[in-house]
Amino acid sequence: MSCYASLIFLFLFSFLTSFRASAQDPTYIYHNCPNTTTYARNSTYFANLRTLLSSLSSRNASYSTGFQNATAGQAPERVTGLFLCRGDQSPEACRNCVAFSVNDTLNRCPSERDVTLYYDECMLRYSNRNILSTLNPNGGIVLYNTQNVTSNQTGFRDLVLSTMNQAATEASRSSRKFDARNAKFTASQSVYGLVQCTPDLTTQNCLRCLQQINNQLPVDKIGGRLIVPSCSSRFELYAFYNESAVRRPPPPPPPPVSTPPVSAPPRSGKGGNSKVVVVAIVVSTVVAFLFLIAGYCFLAKRAKKTYGTASAFDGDDITTVESLQLEYRAIQAATNDFAESNKIGQGGFGEVYEGTLSDGTEVAVKRLSKSSGQGDREFKNEVVLVAKLQHRNLVRLLGFCLQGTERVLVYEYVPNKSLDYFLFDPAKQGELDWSRRYKIIGGIARGILYLHQDSRL
Structure with missing residues (x-):
């Protein structure tokens, strides 16, 4: 009898534990709600905000895709908003996070019009400005593990950046604007990375956002992340995401080798038909590749001209x-x-x-x-x-x-003051051994590269 009682107790304990885990509140990370523009609780804006939040957290919201945007009201009291769930979250987990954030936002930002809430599982954002399909890589937060990389730092940095940039390229091309992957660092350690954009961004803007924040990741640490309104990037030495939910499908089998049609005229010489097929494939591939290069150069040139003539003080910048x-x-x-x-x-x-x-x-x-x-x-x-x-x-x-x-x-x-404080102080020069100087040089080079290549200027 005591054995049955023990089994029943263990079953109930297991059930209650799993129920508690499934109903656990989302993990809060950070929120940004500047008080430069506020509203009153009896205002039209607040009524529109309640309508928007109700729409985003309704049963019919797009929890299966993990993203939805909405608009409520008319200008100047219009509210636009969206939610984005992490790409590995189930529809139920996404719904729980959105519902929690909708209730949480009025506690954390009770009267602000421009609000962004970040959780580990989702993000909620709304504003009196139009934030839909608009790139915003500013106003985010950097989080990192306090433990430094202690061995093969250069190899670790290169592996993290290459992995995250590969993920950025793949995510920008996908409809969900999401990618997660891992890469071997040592025989017993792997680097796990996850990147994501709001799916309303274009391929170009998503890639631009991810490349910008990837260059700011704390790659001297064993883990870190950077989250901004339009995209996020994170790496760790453990599987922090649900690998089964993001497992890549196996590559498609190679197409069967087609035999030449019966009516094709015979070619002289052994293997004549296969040579013709190979030449045709090579020529068509080269032509297609040249067209791609020409199209890319044309679009890049046009984009550069458009960016160069745009005012540096447009409406979004004023806000x-x-x-x-x-x-x-x-x-x-x-x-x-x-x-x-x-x-x-x-x-x-x-x-x-x-x-x-x-x-x-x-x-x-x-x-x-x-x-x-x-x-x-x-x-x-x-x-x-x-x-x-x-x-x-x-x-x-x-x-x-x-x-x-x-x-x-x-x-x-x-x-720590500026670098010259250490370089030209006889007493401080000794603190800069060549290992530290090498890291400083690398940091300066990455900063210059960012200014010339990856910044928004």
Whole structure:
């Protein structure tokens, strides 16, 4: 009897454990909801937002595809939104994550119009702007394992980047804009990678987004990820995704060798027909390849011209730059009213102060010279350009302030100071052995490559 009781207990325990796991809340990662544009609970915008969220979390939503967008209301109170579930999630897991995020968003961002919530299993995003089919590789977050790669660092970095870039190419060409794969690092270790874009992006924009964030991955760590509104990229030394859900189908069998038709005229010489077939295939392949190259060059040239003539301060950039604007009083408080004790540097363009924002973020505040004849529009244009530069080897712009004659740039704070502080200080030079100098050179090269090839400038 005690044996049966034990079996029943084990069954109930197993059932309750599995039920708890299946009903577990999604893993929260990060949210972004700047308070530059807000709404009231009795407003038309809020009514439209509730309609949008209800549509995205309804039973008829596209959980099987893992992506859906929607629009509610009329301008200027229109709301556009979308959800994107990770490509390896089941329809039920996708639905649970979306339902949870819809309830969670009004707690985390109760009055903001522009909101993005990131979970491990899904993303929810809505805005008063049109965000559909629009590339946005900014305003994301980098997460990484604190453990460094301890052996064959160069080989690990090259393997991660090649794997992630191969995945990016494949994902950009697929209808779901998703790819996951693994590659052998050692006999006992593999690198697992996953990339994904919102499926409403074009092939070109998806690839561009993934290539940009892949270049910012912390490849000196044993795991890391970068998530932005339009795409995400992650690598680990363990299978963090459901391999069975993303298992690749076996390659199709080779086509059967066709025999020449009976009515074909005989060729003199042994194997004459096969030679004709081979020549025809080779010629058609070469011609097709040349047409592809010509088409690519034409499209690339046209895209380059279009990008080169576009205004650097279009509608989306105006919204972006205004969302980066900080209050002058907040910067004064952060730097103790630009106290001399907070000053950490000075150059031809102004002075630099160390500061701490109200949320505890340490920042470097650059107070530009008031003698500059630069206008407000030109200053904002430069802010837009600098804000587009996001790379792990470049100091990131966090915000700016424009008030009267004051022009202030707020950057992330780098506690180790600049490189010249170590290179030209006799006491500090000894800390830079050739191994560290080699890593620094590599980092500088990757930053320059990003500026010239992969940045949005």
